[in-house]
Amino acid sequence: MKPRRPPWRRGLWIAFLLAPGLAVMTLFVAAPLLSSFRYAFYNFHGVLPDTFIGLANFRDILLDPTYADTTWRALGHNAIVFAALMLTQNGLAYLIAFALLKALPGHRIHQVIVFLPVVLSAVIVGFLWKLFLHPLFGIVNAALALVGIHGLPWLGDERTALGAIIFTNAWHWVGFPALIFLAGMQRISKETLEAARIDGADDRVLMTRIIWPLVAPSATIVVILTFIGSFNWFELPYVMAGATGSPGGATDVLGLFFYRTAFGSASSGLQDFGHGSALAVLMFLFLAIVSALALRILRAREIET
Amino acid sequence: MAGITFGRRALAALAGLSLAGGIAAAQAGEVTFWTWRQEDKAVYTDLFAAFTKANPGITVKFEAFPNENYNTIVTTALAGGKGGDVLHARAYGGLEAMAKSGYYLALDKTNVPELANLPDDANASESLRADGKVYAVSLAGQTLGLIVNKDIFATAGVAVPATWADLLAACTALKAKGITPIANGTATPWMDAIFATVFTNPFVGPAWTADMLAGKTNFSDPKFTAALARLLELKPCLPDGFTGVDYPTSQQLFSAGRAAIFVGGSFEIAPFRRGNPKLNLDFIAPPAPAAGQPTYVSRFFDSGFAVNAKSANAADALKLVRWMATKDFAEPAAAKLGNISSLKDVAAADPLLAKIAKLNETAMPYSTLVYFRFEAPTGTDLLQDGVQKMMGGTATPAEVGTAITTGLSKWYKPFQK
Numbered sequence: 147m148k149p150r151r152p153p154w155r156r157g158l159w160i161a162f163l164l165a166p167g168l169a170v171m172t173l174f175v176a177a178p179l180l181s182s183f184r185y186a187f188y189n190f191h192g193v194l195p196d197t198f199i200g201l202a203n204f205r206d207i208l209l210d211p212t213y214a215d216t217t218w219r220a221l222g223h224n225a226i227v228f229a230a231l232m233l234t235q236n237g238l239a240y241l242i243a244f245a246l247l248k249a250l251p252g253h254r255i256h257q258v259i260v261f262l263p264v265v266l267s268a269v270i271v272g273f274l275w276k277l278f279l280h281p282l283f284g285i286v287n288a289a290l291a292l293v294g295i296h297g298l299p300w301l302g303d304e305r306t307a308l309g310a311i312i313f314t315n316a317w318h319w320v321g322f323p324a325l326i327f328l329a330g331m332q333r334i335s336k337e338t339l340e341a342a343r344i345d346g347a348d349d350r351v352l353m354t355r356i357i358w359p360l361v362a363p364s365a366t367i368v369v370i371l372t373f374i375g376s377f378n379w380f381e382l383p384y385v386m387a388g389a390t391g392s393p394g395g396a397t398d399v400l401g402l403f404f405y406r407t408a409f410g411s412a413s414s415g416l417q418d419f420g421h422g423s424a425l426a427v428l429m430f431l432f433l434a435i436v437s438a439l440a441l442r443i444l445r446a447r448e449i450e451t
Numbered sequence: 452m453a454g455i456t457f458g459r460r461a462l463a464a465l466a467g468l469s470l471a472g473g474i475a476a477a478q479a480g481e482v483t484f485w486t487w488r489q490e491d492k493a494v495y496t497d498l499f500a501a502f503t504k505a506n507p508g509i510t511v512k513f514e515a516f517p518n519e520n521y522n523t524i525v526t527t528a529l530a531g532g533k534g535g536d537v538l539h540a541r542a543y544g545g546l547e548a549m550a551k552s553g554y555y556l557a558l559d560k561t562n563v564p565e566l567a568n569l570p571d572d573a574n575a576s577e578s579l580r581a582d583g584k585v586y587a588v589s590l591a592g593q594t595l596g597l598i599v600n601k602d603i604f605a606t607a608g609v610a611v612p613a614t615w616a617d618l619l620a621a622c623t624a625l626k627a628k629g630i631t632p633i634a635n636g637t638a639t640p641w642m643d644a645i646f647a648t649v650f651t652n653p654f655v656g657p658a659w660t661a662d663m664l665a666g667k668t669n670f671s672d673p674k675f676t677a678a679l680a681r682l683l684e685l686k687p688c689l690p691d692g693f694t695g696v697d698y699p700t701s702q703q704l705f706s707a708g709r710a711a712i713f714v715g716g717s718f719e720i721a722p723f724r725r726g727n728p729k730l731n732l733d734f735i736a737p738p739a740p741a742a743g744q745p746t747y748v749s750r751f752f753d754s755g756f757a758v759n760a761k762s763a764n765a766a767d768a769l770k771l772v773r774w775m776a777t778k779d780f781a782e783p784a785a786a787k788l789g790n791i792s793s794l795k796d797v798a799a800a801d802p803l804l805a806k807i808a809k810l811n812e813t814a815m816p817y818s819t820l821v822y823f824r825f826e827a828p829t830g831t832d833l834l835q836d837g838v839q840k841m842m843g844g845t846a847t848p849a850e851v852g853t854a855i856t857t858g859l860s861k862w863y864k865p866f867q868k
Contacts, residue, residue, distance in 0.1 A: 180811055193526045194552045212828060262720050281692025282700065299695025302638045304845050390640045390832070393694055394840035407827075409523055417522060417548050 179430075185423035193417055203424035213407075219395065220403045227312055227399065228376035235316035236323045236368055243327035244353055257328075261321035268318065270387030275314040276301065301386060303398040311386050311397055318382075320376075323368045325405060330364030331357055366444040370437055379432055380405070400429055472490065480508045485525065485535030489515035494787040501783070502774055509767045511537075522548075532761050536768035540587040541758040542576040544824035549757070550579045555586040561645050562769055563588065565776035575850040576752035577817030579707040581793040588776040589793035592784070594807045595649050595749040595817060598713040598720065599733040600705065603630060606712075609822045611735060614643040615681070618738045619857040622688035625711050634710030636696020641779040644819060646714050647682060649737050652815045653746040654678035658819060666865025678782045679841065679848040686842065694843045706730070717807050718753075721789030748807075750814035751821050752793055826862040833858040 168410065187202055188195035206213045242260055246253050263354040278284050287297030300310040334357065342356045358365075380401030383391065389406050391398025408422025477860060484495070492513055499511035514535060520780040522545075524580035528534035529549070540546055540555065549555055566574060569589055577587035594823045596617025604611050604621075607628050612618035622632040637643050652660075655678050662668045663675075670676075670727060690696045690704060706726040714737075723730055739746035756775050758768045775779055778797060785792040786800045791808055799805040816822070837851030846854075 191553075192550055193530065193548050212858070279695070280700070281695040282690060282704075287692075291563065297692075299638075299692035300845070302636070302695025304840070304843055388640065390836065392638060392640050393843050394836055394838065394845060416544055416824070416829060417526065418827060421827075 163423065169415045182423040182426050185419050186427045188420050189279060190418060190420045195420070196365075199420075202325060203420045204428065207424050207428060216395070216398065216403055217400070217425070220398045220400045223391075223397065224310060224377045224379060225397050227315075227379055228311075228373060230312045231316060231319075231376055232369070234312070235320050236372060239315070239323035240327050240353075241369070242320065242324040243331055244349075244357065245415050246328050247331045248326070252399050257325075260324055263318050264321040266318070268381035269359055269385050271314060271318045272382050275310075275317070276386050279310055297436065302393055304393050307387060314386065315379075315382055323372070326364045326368055327361055330361035334360045362444070362448040366441070366448060369444060370441060373440065374433055374437060377429065400425070404429065455668055478716045480764075480766055480767060481510050481512055482537055482771050483512045483514055483535040484537045484539070484771070485519035486515050486539035488520040488539065489517075491788060494784070496782060497787070498784055499786050501779070502771060504783050505774070505779070506770060509770065511771060512576065527551070529759065529761070534759050534761075536759050536762040536764050537617040537771050538757045538759055539579065542587075542589070542752050542754055543821060544826075544829065546577055546586060546755075546757075547579060547825060550586040551581070555761055556586040556760045556762075556769075557582075557586060558588070558758070558772070559584065563773050563776060564852075565773050568776050568778075568794050569756075570793070570795055575754050576821070577755040577757075587757035589755040590775075591753060591788070591790040592755050592793055592811065594717040594734075594752055594791065594811055594814060595645055595715065595751075596717075596807075596810065597649070597737055598705070598715060598723065598734050599735055600708060600711050601731040601733050602632070603708065603711040606786075610744060611733070612738050614742050614744075615738045615740055617685060618688075621711075622685075626687070631690050631704060631710040632712060633685065634690065634701040634705040634713045635715075636690055636693040636701050638695050638700075638838050639698035640839055641831070642698050642701070642725070642835075643717070643838040643842070644831045645716065645817075647679065647817065647834055647838045648817050649714050650682055650685070651675070651678035651750050653737055653744075654740050654744075657747070657815055660815060664822060666864065666868055669866050671849075671852045676848040676852040679838070679851055682842065683839065683848075694839075702726070717791060717804070720803065732803060734803055734810070736810055745813070747815040748810045748815060750811055750819045751817040755793075823859055823863065828858040828861065830859055832857065 154250060178322075185195055187198055187200060189197045189199045189202070191197075191219060207217055208214055246260075247258055281287060281297070281299035281302065290297040298306055300306045302396075337354065338360070339352070342352055357421070378401055379399050383399055383402055384399050384405070387393075387397040389402055391402050404422055404425045407418050410416045410418075432441050470595070485498070486495070488495075492515060495513050499513065503510050521539075522541075523736075524550070525534060525538060529552075534554075540549065543640070546555075553856060556562075566585060568587070573589040573592065574585050577589050578585050589677075599611055601611070601668040601735040603625070607625055607630060609621050609624045610617065612621045625632040635642060637644055637646075655675055659668065659672075659674055663670070663672070668674075669798075686693070690701075691712070701710075701713065702719070702722070708724055708727070708730070719736065720732060720734065735748045736748045756772050758765060758772055762768045778794065781794040781797045785797055785804075789801070789804070791799060791804055791811070799808050815823060819830030819834045833855040834851075837846060837854050840846035841848060841851050854868060
């Protein structure tokens with residue numbers, strides 16, 4: 147008979163298996179996070195933390211006009227991005243998901259087409275649309291010229307620049323929420339939908355009264371991901387508008403402001419990890435708290451199917 | 452069995468030996484040079500070969516990193532006590548962060564006597580304001596002005612403008628012939644600061660700049676805002692949809708011969724020549740406010756060579772940097788890199804660069820870079836942001852002037868009175 151292994155050996159074995167993953171997470175996720183927490187409380191002398199200054203960096207970011215004006219303007223832009231993406235990107239995604247659910251002829255190929263841009267990197271999409279929207283060589287203005295419209299320099303005009311980048315984001319990402327909604331819709335039992343049809347529900351009623359409450363878990367995921375994505379927005383504006391949120395800060399968002407502050411922009415090599423870290427910590431807290439609250443509220447309205 | 456064990460041991464010993472040998476070879480007499488100029492690799496490799504010839508036993512290894520990540524990479528490496536022995540360093544405010552942190556070796560007349568080969572303003576560009584010590588050997592000066600396609604002007608029968616009125620007239624004449632007069636757009640912010648500096652400097656002049664630096668006046672002064680307002684007169688000269696035209700597009704327009712003037716730095720000349728060898732280029736000072744009045748190009752020094760304070764091979768690194776402060780390096784470097792050496796009495800072989808060197812004799816500084824790039828918000832950031840808004844129609848020159856003054860007064864003492 148085999149002797150029974152003492153229980154601690156099992157624990158040791160588990161610890162041994164977990165250790166590499168834990169070490170990587172500690173080294174590359176937890177440690178930088180904690181060090182940025184620490185840096186946020188320091189004044190920097192060059193690129194070295196110099197003196198402990200308590201909450202002064204946070205006060206500057208939130209209250210001193212030198213930083214605060216930019217912080218609040220950037221936060222406002224993030225909020226616009228969130229609202230616009232919720233309405234356009236996710237609204238459209240819901241409609242597309244419903245259309246795909248109806249399994250019209252050719253729906254499989256359309257499913258692939260809608261999802262295709264999602265697999266491209268944001269940098270590629272950014273450069274692509276920057277070229278499309280170019281005032282001199284872009285196909286958008288060339289197409290508009292064919293119907294006699296003189297197109298704007300979309301990315302150069304303060305009134306249209308943010309909208310143009312939001313549009314690009316929606317084009318890039320619409321397939322993702324569409325897929326999540328579609329998966330949610332496919333989980334609804336056929337009987338429910340057929341019963342609604344027999345009771346005389348048309349597409350509009352079906353979408354708003356029957357399906358919408360039943361895909362609430364999918365909506366929760368989409369809202370939370372869009373929220374985090376919108377307030378962490380970086381790649382697209384960086385590629386399409388540069389680190390300064392050109393033109394004149396019209397596309398400046400918190401991600402760009404953080405990057406500029408911590409690492410310096412093209413025209414200034416100034417690096418300020420103190421203020422940069424403070425901003426990063428604030429963004430982290432904002433995202434964590436609001437996401438947690440939103441998750442509670444959204445979960446509460448989900449219905450068991 | 453024994454045979455296998457022996458074989459393995461022998462193999463391991465061999466591997467260990469070659470590894471140790473490799474490290475030893477990498478350390479003895481090898482200086483690593485870090486830069487963001489990947490595109491200049493061939494030039495530096497040639498130059499370093501000449502250095503090895505003059506200093507047998509010391510080889511230089513060239514390592515380049517992407518420009519936009521260079522600061523971050525160097526900072527991280529130096530903080531960990533690593534990094535190249537000789538480091539390509541930024542100038543002015545860009546130098547400060549590194550030098551302040553003690554990552555660069557202070558250079559002086561004893562460890563680098565060749566600093567005497569450089570003019571004071573070049574050494575100043577690589578000095579720390581706090582201690583006045585020099586931390587790098589300045590490589591080159593850059594001059595800002597107008598790069599002109601001579602053939603376009605000749606074919607169109609339009610004279611190259613010498614005064615502001617000439618420039619506006621030339622714009623109208625060129626546009627009538629379907630040529631974009633000025634290639635610049637305003638979508639890339641750092642270009643806007645250069646654009647504004649080039650055209651406003653002749654209108655404000657050196658005396659005003661000296662007063663401004665002393666705090667006797669500031670950027671809210673009507674003299675400066677009136678100069679800014681002049682830029683608005685140039686709107687019709689710029690490409691269609693100029694607010695959306697970025698730096699690479701402007702370069703393409705000029706390279707392709709579709710635009711007559713490119714407002715920029717002498718550093719553009721080499722890429723333009725590479726891009727289109729048929730371009731018949733000239734470099735001129737911006738237009739004078741009126742006939743008979745003086746005009747000025749704008750100037751700054753842009754990079755230098757520093758020694759890693761923690762270099763394990765500091766003696767050889769210093770030898771390399773000392774050599775870089777002599778004509779043996781500066782003359783061929785200037786010729787091959789197509790720039791104007793910071794060293795005194797290095798004649799430019801290229802006639803166009805020689806002409807720019809002549810213009811430099813009366814140059815004004817690129818003020819927002821030379822004097823106002825030390826703390827946030829930087830003068831360049833404020834200027835480019837303001838000019839971009841002004842050209843886009845969402846700010847007035849007076850608002851831009853006030854924004855620059857208010858921003859700088861956060862840290863520039865003379866503006867705080």
